[in-house]
Amino acid sequence: MAADLFIRNARPFGGPPVDLFIRDGRFVAANEVRSAIEIDATGHIALPGLVEAHTHLDKTLVGMDWFENRVGPTRNDRILADRKAKRELGIDARRQSARQIMQTLPHGVLHIRSHVDVDTEIGIANIEGVIKTREALRGLVDVQIVAFPQSGMLQREGTLELMDAALRAGADIVGGIDPATIERDPVRHLDAIFELADRHAKPVDIHLHEPGDLGAFCLELILERTRALSLQGRVMVSHAYCLGVLDSARQQALIEVLAAERVAVMTVGSPSAPALPLRLMRQSGVVVASGSDGIQGTWEPWGNGDMLERAKYLAQRNGMTNDSDLEETARVCTYGGAEGLGLDHYGFSEGCFGDLVLVPARTMAEVVALTPQKRTVIRRGCVLVRGGEPAGDLPAIE
Amino acid sequence: MAADLFIRNARPFGGPPVDLFIRDGRFVAANEVRSAIEIDATGHIALPGLVEAHTHLDKTLVGMDWFENRVGPTRNDRILADRKAKRELGIDARRQSARQIMQTLPHGVLHIRSHVDVDTEIGIANIEGVIKTREALRGLVDVQIVAFPQSGMLQREGTLELMDAALRAGADIVGGIDPATIERDPVRHLDAIFELADRHAKPVDIHLHEPGDLGAFCLELILERTRALSLQGRVMVSHAYCLGVLDSARQQALIEVLAAERVAVMTVGSPSAPALPLRLMRQSGVVVASGSDGIQGTWEPWGNGDMLERAKYLAQRNGMTNDSDLEETARVCTYGGAEGLGLDHYGFSEGCFGDLVLVPARTMAEVVALTPQKRTVIRRGCVLVRGGEPAGDLPAIE
Numbered sequence: 001m002a003a004d005l006f007i008r009n010a011r012p013f014g015g016p017p018v019d020l021f022i023r024d025g026r027f028v029a030a031n032e033v034r035s036a037i038e039i040d041a042t043g044h045i046a047l048p049g050l051v052e053a054h055t056h057l058d059k060t061l062v063g064m065d066w067f068e069n070r071v072g073p074t075r076n077d078r079i080l081a082d083r084k085a086k087r088e089l090g091i092d093a094r095r096q097s098a099r100q101i102m103q104t105l106p107h108g109v110l111h112i113r114s115h116v117d118v119d120t121e122i123g124i125a126n127i128e129g130v131i132k133t134r135e136a137l138r139g140l141v142d143v144q145i146v147a148f149p150q151s152g153m154l155q156r157e158g159t160l161e162l163m164d165a166a167l168r169a170g171a172d173i174v175g176g177i178d179p180a181t182i183e184r185d186p187v188r189h190l191d192a193i194f195e196l197a198d199r200h201a202k203p204v205d206i207h208l209h210e211p212g213d214l215g216a217f218c219l220e221l222i223l224e225r226t227r228a229l230s231l232q233g234r235v236m237v238s239h240a241y242c243l244g245v246l247d248s249a250r251q252q253a254l255i256e257v258l259a260a261e262r263v264a265v266m267t268v269g270s271p272s273a274p275a276l277p278l279r280l281m282r283q284s285g286v287v288v289a290s291g292s293d294g295i296q297g298t299w300e301p302w303g304n305g306d307m308l309e310r311a312k313y314l315a316q317r318n319g320m321t322n323d324s325d326l327e328e329t330a331r332v333c334t335y336g337g338a339e340g341l342g343l344d345h346y347g348f349s350e351g352c353f354g355d356l357v358l359v360p361a362r363t364m365a366e367v368v369a370l371t372p373q374k375r376t377v378i379r380r381g382c383v384l385v386r387g388g389e390p391a392g393d394l395p396a397i398e
Numbered sequence: 399m400a401a402d403l404f405i406r407n408a409r410p411f412g413g414p415p416v417d418l419f420i421r422d423g424r425f426v427a428a429n430e431v432r433s434a435i436e437i438d439a440t441g442h443i444a445l446p447g448l449v450e451a452h453t454h455l456d457k458t459l460v461g462m463d464w465f466e467n468r469v470g471p472t473r474n475d476r477i478l479a480d481r482k483a484k485r486e487l488g489i490d491a492r493r494q495s496a497r498q499i500m501q502t503l504p505h506g507v508l509h510i511r512s513h514v515d516v517d518t519e520i521g522i523a524n525i526e527g528v529i530k531t532r533e534a535l536r537g538l539v540d541v542q543i544v545a546f547p548q549s550g551m552l553q554r555e556g557t558l559e560l561m562d563a564a565l566r567a568g569a570d571i572v573g574g575i576d577p578a579t580i581e582r583d584p585v586r587h588l589d590a591i592f593e594l595a596d597r598h599a600k601p602v603d604i605h606l607h608e609p610g611d612l613g614a615f616c617l618e619l620i621l622e623r624t625r626a627l628s629l630q631g632r633v634m635v636s637h638a639y640c641l642g643v644l645d646s647a648r649q650q651a652l653i654e655v656l657a658a659e660r661v662a663v664m665t666v667g668s669p670s671a672p673a674l675p676l677r678l679m680r681q682s683g684v685v686v687a688s689g690s691d692g693i694q695g696t697w698e699p700w701g702n703g704d705m706l707e708r709a710k711y712l713a714q715r716n717g718m719t720n721d722s723d724l725e726e727t728a729r730v731c732t733y734g735g736a737e738g739l740g741l742d743h744y745g746f747s748e749g750c751f752g753d754l755v756l757v758p759a760r761t762m763a764e765v766v767a768l769t770p771q772k773r774t775v776i777r778r779g780c781v782l783v784r785g786g787e788p789a790g791d792l793p794a795i796e
Contacts (some may be wrong), residue, residue, distance in 0.1 A: 069720050070720060170440070300719050313669070321469070321697065322469065
């Protein structure tokens with residue numbers, strides 16, 4: 001366990017300067033700390049650990065040869081190219097997931113939910129690889145693993161059994177994907193997923209790219225099953241593009257049900273996909289989280305995993321420029337993500353885990369607009385990164 | 399004049415490695431260079447100077463106190479806030495334009511077209527300020543100045559005379575803005591602008607945010623006047639959002655006329671504005687340029703002026719992920735901008751200006767997707783920036 005920490009002159013979420021105290025990995029009151037290591041935050045803004053609520057750790061190509069992307073434009077083209085790349089490029093899920101985690105740590109990403117492929121070609125090898133990384137790097141970051149049937153589930157015989165095996169092997173969450181356009185049978189797909197979740201007592205996280213009214217119908221099916229199985233607070237819908245294109249009455253009605261059933265929505269703020277009504281969802285009480293999606297993979301060549309840059313993408317996609325709106329997008333990438341992932345002991349209150357990110361900026365809007373680097377990253381009272389450089393004994397990875 | 403330069407092992411636009419020779423500020427054949435300074439580009443990609451085709455140098459707040467943005471959502475709210483900020487914050491156009499230029503130089507931005515406000519409150523003070531900066535920094539960057547009636551022209555008596563004065567003082571281009579929604583009289587606005595351009599023998603660059611069919615109508619008026627005054631190759635339309643929302647037949651028809659009249663289109667790829675049909679415009683022969691628009695001002699809090707990051711925005715807004723598409727967006731931010739701005743001697747051919755940017759990357763797609771920094775920037779054979787750090791005797795600015 002790390003020594004006590006006394007962090008002087010930090011500004012939580014851009015508020016007035018305070019001193020923070022960490023003992024035994026938790027925030028405590030001043031009088032509980034004795035011979036503490038002292039850190040002068042010099043007025044930098046303190047954020048709780050950034051939350052990456054949606055990525056694909058097993059598929060990043062970070063550190064590998066450049067992949068020339070000649071993939072066709074449809075989602076199915078991309079799924080086929082993705083499976084081919086896994087075969088031909090030898091993407092090692094253990095190694096690659098570690099590389100991505102080490103790349104995003106200096107940004108302050110301390111909580112990651114990763115979808116990890118399960119299919120009949122690779123079986124649960126990627127799940128096992130990411131589990132190994134999770135164990136190896138458990139001192140740096142929390143990782144939640146979603147068993148994700150990227151290539152479809154019922155259409156590819158044996159995948160459902162592999163999903164079951166993935167959950168028994170240590171996956172935390174049951175994943176699903178486009179029950180209509182990919183799986184061709186929304187009811188059976190969702191029934192199978194919710195049955196798995198019920199049987200294993202696990203949460204659910206479904207990729208829902210389905211467009212317009214088809215997407216809204218699938219979302220209703222998800223909401224019905226959430227209520228039937230009393231899974232309130234344990235279901236996330238990722239992307240949910242349909243919410244961005246419905247007429248406003250229907251949009252509002254669905255948002256109210258999402259809030260009532262406490263189904264979280266994850267949006268990456270993609271510049272080329274429909275913009276979700278971020279302000280309306282937040283004001284209506286929907287839990288909104290965000291994520292990078294794939295980083296430098298066969299789907300998309302870009303991405304650095306900085307969840308403050310992600311907050312900027314959310315603001316830009318929604319045409320937001322006001323300081324107060326930018327601060328809201330930072331909340332999505334911290335508190336919103338924490339709630340969506342069901343994290344305990346998150347934040348700066350006494351008893352919360354002693355995790356924080358110090359960002360050299362004047363205001364929260366500046367944090368989002370200019371995403372200053374040279375951050376200091378502290379987890380459970382251990383200084384992992386100081387001013388952008390590795391501080392502790394970070395593990396060497398390949 | 400700088401010494402001769404011999405740049406070994408550079409890969410122009412990601413092609414095979416070549417050696418490049420610069421004498422008297424121009425690219426020349428190998429046998430024309432004698433005792434040259436040698437630079438080993440170590441296989442980095444060489445680009446011609448990046449072209450910033452649309453920004454507002456006089457209005458950046460870089461280096462000033464943080465501006466808390468509480469501005470309302472309409473364009474008119476923003477124009478009013480902008481004018482108020484000029485009054486109350488003391489935005490010095492000379493100083494601020496120099497700061498932005500020095501910020502974007504290490505990215506490799508060597509050509510800038512800047513709209514500069516002309517209105518009845520500040521008169522042509524901003525034009526004069528940016529002209530001073532242009533002179534002071536003429537060894538670093540080319541600046542084209544657009545006299546820009548941000549607050550409207552015919553509606554505000556005296557502005558037209560100030561536009562005339564700005565052109566006499568040294569502005570290079572006649573600007574215009576939303577002839578219908580801001581100016582309330584599209585024909586008279588455009589007639590006045592084209593009359594100024596004709597009388598001063600200057601090009602035209604018009605901000606056209608007008609939506610849908612209204613925008614298309616204004617665009618037709620611009621095209622008619624371009625043809626009538628034989629201004630082919632000397633007119634740019636900035637933003638032109640209408641092109642992104644018309645039905646495809648009307649879109650195609652307008653694009654064909656844009657190509658025929660050689661009217662360039664400038665798009666920033668804004669994530670919250672309509673996406674212009676980038677591929678179709680390029681394939682149809684329309685000159686497409688790009689720009690950052692305002693950097694860290696009262697309109698938008700973000701922006702770093704890196705025109706390779708801008709290429710990424712263009713790709714992302716258009717849903718492009720293929721390597722070949724990403725290379726196209728880099729062409730927009732180099733050759734496209736150069737053509738739109740009417741730059742001479744641009745590129746790597748013998749006789750072209752000896753300007754280049756070396757980027758540490760494997761492919762052009764990586765240049766766009768990951769925008770590597772630590773670039774080396776050479777202008778007219780002078781090494782201005784080496785590996786991201788100032789190399790020559792760069793002028794000190796406030």
